[in-house]
Amino acid sequence: MSEIQHLVFDVTRGAVYDVVVVGGGPSGVMAAVAAGREGMRTLVVEQYGCLGGSLAAMGVGPMMSFHNRAGRQLVFGLAQELVDRLQAKGASLGHILDSTGYCSTVTPFDSEALKIELETMAAESGVQVLYHTQLAAAIRDAEYLQAVVVCNKAGLTRYAAAVFVDATGDADLAARCGVPFQKGRARDGAMQPMTMNLKVAHVDMARLRAYVEAHPEEFDHGSVELLRQTPRVSLGGFKSAWERAKADGQVSVPREHVLFFEMATSGIVVVNTSRIQGLDPTDPFDLSRAEALGRKQCQEIYDFLRRECPGFEACVRVDAPAQVGVRESRHVQGLHMLTADDLLSQTVFADPVAVGGYPIDIHSPEGQATNTTHLRPDIAYQIPLRSLLLAAPSNLVMAGRAISATHEAAAAIRVTPIAMALGQAAGTVAAVAVRTEQPPNAVPYQAVRDVLSARNVYLA
Numbered sequence: 104m105s106e107i108q109h110l111v112f113d114v115t116r117g118a119v120y121d122v123v124v125v126g127g128g129p130s131g132v133m134a135a136v137a138a139g140r141e142g143m144r145t146l147v148v149e150q151y152g153c154l155g156g157s158l159a160a161m162g163v164g165p166m167m168s169f170h171n172r173a174g175r176q177l178v179f180g181l182a183q184e185l186v187d188r189l190q191a192k193g194a195s196l197g198h199i200l201d202s203t204g205y206c207s208t209v210t211p212f213d214s215e216a217l218k219i220e221l222e223t224m225a226a227e228s229g230v231q232v233l234y235h236t237q238l239a240a241a242i243r244d245a246e247y248l249q250a251v252v253v254c255n256k257a258g259l260t261r262y263a264a265a266v267f268v269d270a271t272g273d274a275d276l277a278a279r280c281g282v283p284f285q286k287g288r289a290r291d292g293a294m295q296p297m298t299m300n301l302k303v304a305h306v307d308m309a310r311l312r313a314y315v316e317a318h319p320e321e322f323d324h325g326s327v328e329l330l331r332q333t334p335r336v337s338l339g340g341f342k343s344a345w346e347r348a349k350a351d352g353q354v355s356v357p358r359e360h361v362l363f364f365e366m367a368t369s370g371i372v373v374v375n376t377s378r379i380q381g382l383d384p385t386d387p388f389d390l391s392r393a394e395a396l397g398r399k400q401c402q403e404i405y406d407f408l409r410r411e412c413p414g415f416e417a418c419v420r421v422d423a424p425a426q427v428g429v430r431e432s433r434h435v436q437g438l439h440m441l442t443a444d445d446l447l448s449q450t451v452f453a454d455p456v457a458v459g460g461y462p463i464d465i466h467s468p469e470g471q472a473t474n475t476t477h478l479r480p481d482i483a484y485q486i487p488l489r490s491l492l493l494a495a496p497s498n499l500v501m502a503g504r505a506i507s508a509t510h511e512a513a514a515a516i517r518v519t520p521i522a523m524a525l526g527q528a529a530g531t532v533a534a535v536a537v538r539t540e541q542p543p544n545a546v547p548y549q550a551v552r553d554v555l556s557a558r559n560v561y562l563a
Contacts, residue, residue, distance in 0.1 A: 114252060114259045120146045120231075121537045122530070123251060123264040125238050128156020129519045130503030130526030131270030132221050133181045137530030138268075139228030141554065143537055145530075146262060147225065148253055151425055152234045154221040156272070158519055159214055162300035162424035164373045165337075165364050168206035169198055169520045171460025173480040178459070180560040181224075182523035186210055188220050195367050200333035203362075204325040205475075206461070210520075211335050211366045214422065238271070241279040247542075248280055248496040266498045266533040266543060270526060273385050274433040274505035280496055283436040286383070288510035293468035295430040295514065297384060299397025301374040301404055303418040308336060308370055311414030315340075323360055335365040336372075344411040354403045359471045361404070361412070371421070376404050380468055384429040397427045430466060430504075430517060437507025438544065439489035443476070446484040446515055454548040455485035455562050456528035456555060459521040465514045476511075483563055486516060488548060491529055497542035502529035524560065531555055 122138040124131050127149030135147040147154075157163040166186075169178040176183075176198070189195035194216030198208040225232055236255040243249055250263040269276040274284055287294035312330060315338065319327050322340030330336065339362040348354040356378055363374045377400035382389040408415035434440075443463055444450070460483055463476035478484075490507045491500055501507065502525050504517040516525070531554050536543040539550065555562060 114261050115257065117260040117262045120144050120262065120264040122146070122266050122268065122533045123148065123262055124268040124270055124530070125251060125276045126156070126270035126272060126503070127154040127232065128270060128272060128503065128522070129158055130522040130529070131156065131268070132225060133523045133526030134268045134270055134502045134530035134533070135230045136181055136224050136228045137527045137558070138534045139225070139230040141531065141534035141538070143534045145230045146233060147230055148233050148236050148238065150235070150237045153218040154225065154232065155214070155218050157428060159218050160425040161428040162302055162373060162422060163428055163519065164211060164214065164366055166210040166212065166519045167201065168208050168461055168518070169210060170206070170208045171480065171482050172207050172477070174207040175460070175481065175483070177483055177561060178520040178524050180524060180555070180558055181527045182520050183559070185220060185224070185523070189213070189216055192216060192220070194220070196334060199335060200329060202325045202329040202333045202337045203323070203339055204329055209337055209364065211364065213367045238275055238279065241276060243280050243496050246495060246497055248499050251276065265537045266500065268500045268502050268529045268533055269505065270502040270529070272429060272432070272503055272505055274435050274501070277435045277493070277499060277501065277505070278433060280499060282493055284433040286385070286433055287431060287468070294383065294432060295466045295468060297379040297382065297393045297397065297430065298375060298428045299377045299379070299401050300424055300428055301377070301401040301420065302371065302422045303374065303405065303408065303415070304371045304421045306370045306372045306418050307414045307416070308365065311336060314413040335369070337364045341412050345407070348407050348411065354407055356400050356403060357471045359473065361408070372418070374404055374408070377401055378466065379427065384432045390427070393427045431510070431513060433505055434509065434513055435493065435501055435505060435507050437490050437501060438492045438494065439487050439507060441486060441490045441506070441508035441512040441516070443509065443511035446512055447478065449482065449484050452485045452487035454488040456488045456491065456551065457486040457521060457524035458483050458561055458563050459486065459516055460484070461515050461518050461521060463511055463515045465511070485563055486525065488528065488532060488551060491525065491532065492544040494544070497544045498536070500529045500533050500543050502526045527558070527560060528555065531558070
């Protein structure tokens with residue numbers, strides 16, 4: 104405990120677990136559930152008062168995408184189980200046509216129902232959840248991460264485990280362990296912008312659809328024909344009015360259009376439009392500035408919608424997110440650094456643990472554009488186990504968007520269905536490691552594959 108002995112606060116020794124997962128977002132929940140279902144005594148530490156991370160605390164929606172552009176489903180396992188459970192409760196329509204044309208499908212959901220369902224899955228799996236708790240420090244020697252110190256209402260508490268999973272999104276635990284990493288893109292460290300999502304209700308969807316039918320030139324990507332085929336609206340547009348508002352100084356958001364998605368309940372719309380550039384989400388002062396700037400941008404967007412956009416005239420704001428959304432920060436150096444070429448060439452790995460088909464989707468760190476590299480419609484790229492594993496500490500597994508991947512590759516695998524698949528893989532390798540009494544970076548891949556295959560994970 105050398106790094107914290109100088110503190111005046113006492114550090115309480117907490118329970119010892121098989122697996123401790125830091126972060127209860129999409130990847131962290133699935134990591135914890137996967138480990139719990141394999142009989143591991145598992146703790147998940149979450150900074151907010153709910154599970155779900157970006158899907159709950161950051162207002163992200165819908166989930167996109169479980170499929171490639173050809174419509175072939177690639178993500179199954181626990182992520183699909185979650186959708187099935189929500190759909191059974193009337194809290195999701197399942198996978199529906201994406202009327203932007205950007206992906207083949209989107210998966211709208213009710214965020215409050217999602218929180219409850221994730222808690223139910225965790226409880227059924229024997230997972231213990233610790234809310235309102237933040238990572239304070241990591242205690243490690245040359246080879247192993249021995250314990251994490253967390254901070255909450257009880258003060259500072261030390262939790263030891265055989266294996267740890269970093270599902271913080273920002274690789275906070277790995278960074279505290281001294282794991283090498285880079286931020287953003289290789290040439291200058293610039294990161295994709297943050298976004299504060301805006302959720303509004305009472306949108307007149309019939310009026311909106313009629314306007315799109317009459318003015319298709321105002322909307323990007325999709326077509327009126329796609330819109331006619333889907334029960335929920337997904338669109339980017341209002342281009343002329345948006346450009347006028349920017350020119351008149353009514354809107355200061357450096358974005359090329361307004362992007363919005365209708366959710367599980369008709370008339371409730373998530374607006375994913377704000378763009379907060381040039382700030383580092385791992386810097387607490389930058390993150391604080393991003394929150395204030397995001398709220399300012401959302402007010403501008405809300406006023407624009409009510410003033411200029413048919414169907415939005417009487418909309419009302421609901422569910423302000425607890426935190427600004429983060430697309431990118433640290434990328435750790437793992438046993439394999441996933442690259443754009445790995446995705447584009449569909450590299451066949453000896454140790455795949457997840458498969459995706461989402462494009463390389465880079466929101467410009469400095470401009471108004473969204474730079475997309477669309478992959479072949481039938482693409483099915485693999486993500487190897489080695490991108491989740493580290494040379495040291497050998498008992499730390501990465502999950503979610505902070506795995507070992509370049510700026511470009513991370514722009515494809517950062518979306519929530521793939522993050523959930525990576526979480527399930529992380530929890531599975533953690534469980535196999537505990538069961539076989541080996542560090543995760545030494546477990547036989549086939550043992551991990553056998554468990555994932557038995558749990559309905561598609562591995563190609």
